[in-house]
Amino acid sequence: MRFLIVEDHIGMADQLSRGFSDRGYSTKLVxxxxxxxxxxxxxxxxxxxVDLGLPGMSGLELIKKLRKAGNQLPIIVLTARNDVExxxxxxxxxxxxxxxxxxxxxxxxxxxxxxxxxxxxxxxxDEPVLEYGELSLDTRKxxxxxxxxxxxxxxxxxxxxxxxxxxxxxxxSKKTIADSYQxxxxxxxxxxxxxxxxxxxxxxxxxDKNLQPIETVRGRGYLFREAH
Amino acid sequence: xxxxxxxxxxxAASLVILPLFLGLTAWALDRAFGNYQxxxxxxxxxxxxxxxxxxxxxxxxxxxxxxxxxxxxxxxxSGLYAYVVSTQGDILWHSPSAGLIxxxxxxxxxxxxxxxxxxxxxTGIGDSRFEECVLDTDYFCLSTGVAWGSAGPESIFLIVESxxxxxxxxxxxxxxxxxxxxxxxxxxxxxxxxxxxxxxVPLRRIAIAIKRLERGKSDRLDGPYPDELVPLTDNxxxxxxxxxxxxxxxxxxxxxxxxxxxxxxxxxxxSRDEEHEFRELVQDQVTRMLGIVEGELAKAxxxxxxxxxxxxxxxxxxxxxxxxxxxxxxxRLGAQFPGREGxxxxxxxxxxxxxxxxEERDLQDLFGSVLENSLKYCRSQIAVGAHxxxxxxxxxxxxxxxxxGDGIPPGYEQAILQRGARADTTNIGQGLGLSxxxxxxxxxxxxxxxxxxxxxxxxxxxKLPGAPPAVx
Numbered sequence: 001m002r003f004l005i006v007e008d009h010i011g012m013a014d015q016l017s018r019g020f021s022d023r024g025y026s027t028k029l030v031x032x033x034x035x036x037x038x039x040x041x042x043x044x045x046x047x048x049x050v051d052l053g054l055p056g057m058s059g060l061e062l063i064k065k066l067r068k069a070g071n072q073l074p075i076i077v078l079t080a081r082n083d084v085e086x087x088x089x090x091x092x093x094x095x096x097x098x099x100x101x102x103x104x105x106x107x108x109x110x111x112x113x114x115x116x117x118x119x120x121x122x123x124x125x126d127e128p129v130l131e132y133g134e135l136s137l138d139t140r141k142x143x144x145x146x147x148x149x150x151x152x153x154x155x156x157x158x159x160x161x162x163x164x165x166x167x168x169x170x171x172x173s174k175k176t177i178a179d180s181y182q183x184x185x186x187x188x189x190x191x192x193x194x195x196x197x198x199x200x201x202x203x204x205x206x207x208d209k210n211l212q213p214i215e216t217v218r219g220r221g222y223l224f225r226e227a228h
Numbered sequence: 229x230x231x232x233x234x235x236x237x238x239x240a241a242s243l244v245i246l247p248l249f250l251g252l253t254a255w256a257l258d259r260a261f262g263n264y265q266x267x268x269x270x271x272x273x274x275x276x277x278x279x280x281x282x283x284x285x286x287x288x289x290x291x292x293x294x295x296x297x298x299x300x301x302x303x304x305x306s307g308l309y310a311y312v313v314s315t316q317g318d319i320l321w322h323s324p325s326a327g328l329i330x331x332x333x334x335x336x337x338x339x340x341x342x343x344x345x346x347x348x349x350x351t352g353i354g355d356s357r358f359e360e361c362v363l364d365t366d367y368f369c370l371s372t373g374v375a376w377g378s379a380g381p382e383s384i385f386l387i388v389e390s391x392x393x394x395x396x397x398x399x400x401x402x403x404x405x406x407x408x409x410x411x412x413x414x415x416x417x418x419x420x421x422x423x424x425x426x427x428x429v430p431l432r433r434i435a436i437a438i439k440r441l442e443r444g445k446s447d448r449l450d451g452p453y454p455d456e457l458v459p460l461t462d463n464x465x466x467x468x469x470x471x472x473x474x475x476x477x478x479x480x481x482x483x484x485x486x487x488x489x490x491x492x493x494x495x496x497x498x499s500r501d502e503e504h505e506f507r508e509l510v511q512d513q514v515t516r517m518l519g520i521v522e523g524e525l526a527k528a529x530x531x532x533x534x535x536x537x538x539x540x541x542x543x544x545x546x547x548x549x550x551x552x553x554x555x556x557x558x559x560r561l562g563a564q565f566p567g568r569e570g571x572x573x574x575x576x577x578x579x580x581x582x583x584x585x586x587e588e589r590d591l592q593d594l595f596g597s598v599l600e601n602s603l604k605y606c607r608s609q610i611a612v613g614a615h616x617x618x619x620x621x622x623x624x625x626x627x628x629x630x631x632x633g634d635g636i637p638p639g640y641e642q643a644i645l646q647r648g649a650r651a652d653t654t655n656i657g658q659g660l661g662l663s664x665x666x667x668x669x670x671x672x673x674x675x676x677x678x679x680x681x682x683x684x685x686x687x688x689x690x691k692l693p694g695a696p697p698a699v700x
Contacts, residue, residue: 082522082593082664083589083592083593084551084589084592084593084595084596084597085589085592087554087555087596088550088551088554088555088592088596091554091555091557091558092553092554096557096559097558097559098558102518110561111559111561114559114560114561115559117559118559118560119559
């Protein structure tokens, strides 16, 4: 899962980014509405956290433009204002939820979970441990085990696996997968390609090819099979 | 661009309207004088005609006039001439005065030509005609058809009199009228200027009173003022009183903030730097300070409400529906609500005629905060109501929000209305919403009660004054 944070206050943005990173999520941080709009339109993020009081293009304008363009990215707005009118305006513009500043991380994540549950209808989001036969993935510890033996994955490999797993039963395009993880800096670009990474994940989590949880769908991308 | 002064506006309007009004009056008077002159002329000439008839006699085959009473008929070129004309248009007799008419070389020939007009010789027996006619210049002509008994012929007695005297009198009258109108215009302008000056005295008094306010010598506009200005001065006094209250509140807020924030800050400063305990202490005190700041900000925002007591009442239904639509789309926190659908919010009990006498934003914050609370604690149903009631000779707007949650635990009804206090600790939040509701309700002189809803959960009943505040 990858989150977009649009926040102009440097301290607040760093704190948010750190909070996501502490929980093992990758984020993209931008400080104004124009960049936020570009990112949201170009990259397939799981959810965006948007501050309403942005310089230049406001958070409200950003949401309106995204929705007008047909973009359904789940959005949680942050507002320093306490009035109901601001919230109503944000919801009317197309936001999915709001939070008043100061933001507590537990509160923010409770809202993110609620929004993703409602918008994506993904019941797996609350399951801390995902299982497929002898294979399991603990989202809290960010650990993958096969027959109780730990499987060593790089950060990018783990993020791709979690993304595919959380979207089990739905084919994920290479672009969507590429957008879902943060590339390891300094890695060989070829080795860092989606094909290369998925291939390595397959070999690591299913060396004997007994389970075959990840299926390559020709011309469309990859599919994590649903557990029976 | 600065708008012109009231005095200049009235003067400009007078300069346009006054000439129109006076011009129309002068035209009507001139016309009336002209008509009177014509009638008087006709009467005078009829008298001449009667005198002529009195002197006339038909002797043999000709008209004889022994003695003419009017001397002007005997005086050559006097401007008054008399003729007797046959029914065929031939002049049978003329007065001695008609022997010389202005510069005409042949006055009789000119008169003969004039009487050829059908208007004159076509006059029937007993009929009279009064016309304008021309000889050497403009004249009035009065012709009357007569039958001189059994002996005399049917003839026309014609009196012709110059218009010179009438024209001179009309010119003199017009000159008099012009000066009269000019004099009246000047007097009216002067009078109007004085009236405007007198009429604007109360406004000047208000301006002086405002200057006194600016200098701090007074804190309100003291009357008496004319009835037309009382709403203005009353509203200014309300704004001044509101502004004064706002200043006092800001001062009180600052005093309170300084006082209440100092304690947690001192606690943090004086604590020993023991990592875990220090962190906990900082966390607790910062949370407390945030609560204080948020609560005070909510209070401070309410100070703006006074200006809107002058505005129109706010229809409640559209405001509530808009908030219900927006909040109804919010996701529900907690794994116990896995579905995509939010709770069912029933607004059928919101009366269409319910109005709120205050600021729309306050109604939004009031209702939004209560609804937000119910959304947090309901299972699947919320019922919203609004209607006007009449109790103890007073009108009230009653807002109700009920839900099907667990309700408020007994004994917590008052506690949840205090800032930062919450009946449960399972939901994450700052516990500020209902305290803001209390602040708004108090500012409007209303009440908030917590009860049990028919749906099984909590019921919030808010009563707000249903009529605008009295202007005093």
